[in-house]
Amino acid sequence: MAAFNELVFSGVQPTGNLHLGNYLGAIKRFVEMQNRDAQCLYCVVDMHAITLWQDPQALRGQIREVTAAFLAAGIDPRRSIVFNQSQVPAHAELAWIFNCVARIGWLNRMTQFKDKAGKDRENASVGLYAYPVLMAADILAYRATHVPVGEDQKQHLELTRDIAQKFNTDFAGSIMAHGHGEDGFFPVTEPLIGGPAARVMSLRDGAKKMSKSDASDNSRINLTDDQDLIAQKVRKAKTDPDPLPSEAEGLKGRPEADNLVGIYAALAETTREAVLAQYGGAQFSAFKGALVDLAVEKLSPINAEMKRLTADPGHIDAVLADGAARAEAIAAPTLDAVKDIVGFVRRTRLSPV
Numbered sequence: 061m062a063a064f065n066e067l068v069f070s071g072v073q074p075t076g077n078l079h080l081g082n083y084l085g086a087i088k089r090f091v092e093m094q095n096r097d098a099q100c101l102y103c104v105v106d107m108h109a110i111t112l113w114q115d116p117q118a119l120r121g122q123i124r125e126v127t128a129a130f131l132a133a134g135i136d137p138r139r140s141i142v143f144n145q146s147q148v149p150a151h152a153e154l155a156w157i158f159n160c161v162a163r164i165g166w167l168n169r170m171t172q173f174k175d176k177a178g179k180d181r182e183n184a185s186v187g188l189y190a191y192p193v194l195m196a197a198d199i200l201a202y203r204a205t206h207v208p209v210g211e212d213q214k215q216h217l218e219l220t221r222d223i224a225q226k227f228n229t230d231f232a233g234s235i236m237a238h239g240h241g242e243d244g245f246f247p248v249t250e251p252l253i254g255g256p257a258a259r260v261m262s263l264r265d266g267a268k269k270m271s272k273s274d275a276s277d278n279s280r281i282n283l284t285d286d287q288d289l290i291a292q293k294v295r296k297a298k299t300d301p302d303p304l305p306s307e308a309e310g311l312k313g314r315p316e317a318d319n320l321v322g323i324y325a326a327l328a329e330t331t332r333e334a335v336l337a338q339y340g341g342a343q344f345s346a347f348k349g350a351l352v353d354l355a356v357e358k359l360s361p362i363n364a365e366m367k368r369l370t371a372d373p374g375h376i377d378a379v380l381a382d383g384a385a386r387a388e389a390i391a392a393p394t395l396d397a398v399k400d401i402v403g404f405v406r407r408t409r410l411s412p413v
């Protein structure tokens with residue numbers, strides 16, 4: 061028996077430099093989920109952003125910019141719920157409860173913490189360490205069943221599943237006593253990772269993920285880049301000397317070629333195989349020309365719409381406020397139920413004196 065309605069949740073950090081990996085691996089797929097008529101919540105995760113220090117003035121701009129990117133890419137704020145995390149207190153509240161469910165051993169295995177904390181782990185914020193627990197809270201505050209993300213979030217989603225399962229087991233008796241049925245209180249969320257651009261790599265190094273924090277701006281295409289910059293970055297992208305293979309098998313051991321073909325396939329909404337059927341045997345100079353044209357055709361309208369939207373922060377803030385109210389209406393009853401299950405005494409309405 062399916063006890064949970066299908067509900068999609070995902071988040072993007074407002075840490076600047078939204079790039080093609082964020083777009084193809086996540087945001088473009090958010091739009092596809094919305095257009096399949098699922099109930100979708102898309103969140104600008106500002107509380108995650110401050111696990112690394114952010115300049116407060118810049119952070120406000122970045123929150124609005126990610127919101128603008130969502131809207132410019134085709135997320136309709138009437139159909140989907142678009143909001144920023146810090147406006148809905150349920151995220152932080154549930155994260156605390158999950159801090160008491162998750163185990164230190166689980167968090168010690170998180171590779172992203174190791175990457176981000178680097179060598180000076182003692183000096184990393186507690187928030188950076190607990191980051192994946194807040195992520196579980198984001199998802200489970202809505203009892204979301206599906207989460208579209210890029211491949212780099214896979215381990216975090218496995219942790220979310222572990223937290224849901226442990227909560228369901230730890231509190232099984234109380235969950236039943238409060239009438240929530242045998243399937244447990246939290247769904248075991250399905251990660252949706254896929255498509256030809258689940259892991260977009262750096263344009264300068266096919267072994268490294270395309271990332272906001274790469275020191276080289278030439279390693280990524282930012283959603284704010286204009287046509288000339290897109291063309292310049294694609295033309296400079298690292299490749300090997302051979303022509304493109306005719307079949308996907310031939311991309312093995314050629315990470316840069318594989319990456320550019322994957323990007324082309326995702327932008328064209330097709331597969332690597334179909335791209336190679338067209339371009340197999342072509343030299344990179346020709347293929348890069350076609351990739352520039354396609355990238356400019358797909359990204360320019362988003363870029364222009366982002367500019368238009370960010371010029372009107374009042375509108376963006378209104379979208380976020382409306383989204384937060386609708387998100388809160390879903391999350392608040394979940395939090396009330398969790399507090400009952402855990403054994404907290406909830407505030408009763410005071411009778412007038």
Ligand code: TYM
Nearest residue numbers: 070071072073081082085086105195209210258259260270
């Ligand atoms: P963030 O902000 O780093 O990235 C946002 C989304 O973009 C995807 N992504 C990529 N996809 C393909 N290739 C790449 N090179 C690439 N780089 C980034 C990410 O996988 C992600 O889907 N922890 C999350 C934010 C988050 C979240 C959540 C996501 C917070 N709470 C709840 C889902 C559900 C993050 O840092 O994403």
